[in-house]
Amino acid sequence: MYSVSKSATSARNAAVEMRSLVGSTVPVVTAKALTFTVQRAQADIKAEMPRVFQGGATPYTLNATRIETATATNLVARVAVKDRSSNNGTLPEDYLLPQVDGGRRKEKRFERNLRYAGVLGSGQRAVLGRSVPANLLTPQGNLKRGEIQRILTATRTAFDPAQRKTGSARSRKNARNAPYFVGGLDRVSIVGGELSVKKGAMAPGVYRREPGGGILPILVFVRKPPSYRPRLDFAGIARRTAEREFARTFQRLLAAATR
16 A cells, blocks of 8 residues: 555656746756757858858848747747848848749838939839949959949938038039939939939949049949749758757756756
8 A cells, every 4th residue: 555655746846847947947948959950050041141142241241130939928920031121221121032932022221212202114114234344343243332432422312301402503514524423214303403314225223433534333223123943941951950850959958947
């Protein structure tokens, strides 16, 4: 009788310990394992970016993902693309998601400025000309930020309160002598006001004055937004990381918690 009673007491104690383990320890361990797994998935996605993107990935692109951590009461963890910009530039989700899912590129911030100023027409996008000098481009093949700013300033589209845009003769002269100008339109907006332009054979776009009197198309305005094919297997990388990492991470953390 004694041994039976002692055995029953041990069983009850074991059941109590098991319920306590399942009710408190396991959810905490699961949340930690989920969070560690998505952190590893984020690192794996980041490591893949330089391989699939032309010219590698910029620091801005490498930092374009975010993590939502799991808790004991919400056993869900996610790695996702940021939906906010830290420098008022193009949103990471606007330029990165087309690289993930494919499809049309969304409007960039400088295109929006050109549109607000009446330079870029409704539905148009600005794409690079075919012969843009390499010194104007980043290693990824994009126009350098400094050149974009010069274009916006010359075409009266830089919406910066610190830039004093006046209608003085000097402002108009500086605009006419700026290296960049908009061609192919009846009337363009420049620093200091508007400037009538004789519409010729050139395609609508932003041109650069070259030494010797030549001009070079830097940005061409097109009706059809550029489209991308899928390059970054975001979901696939995250899934494979989860399949590889979660179970062993959970077992390691649970063993450490129950010692």
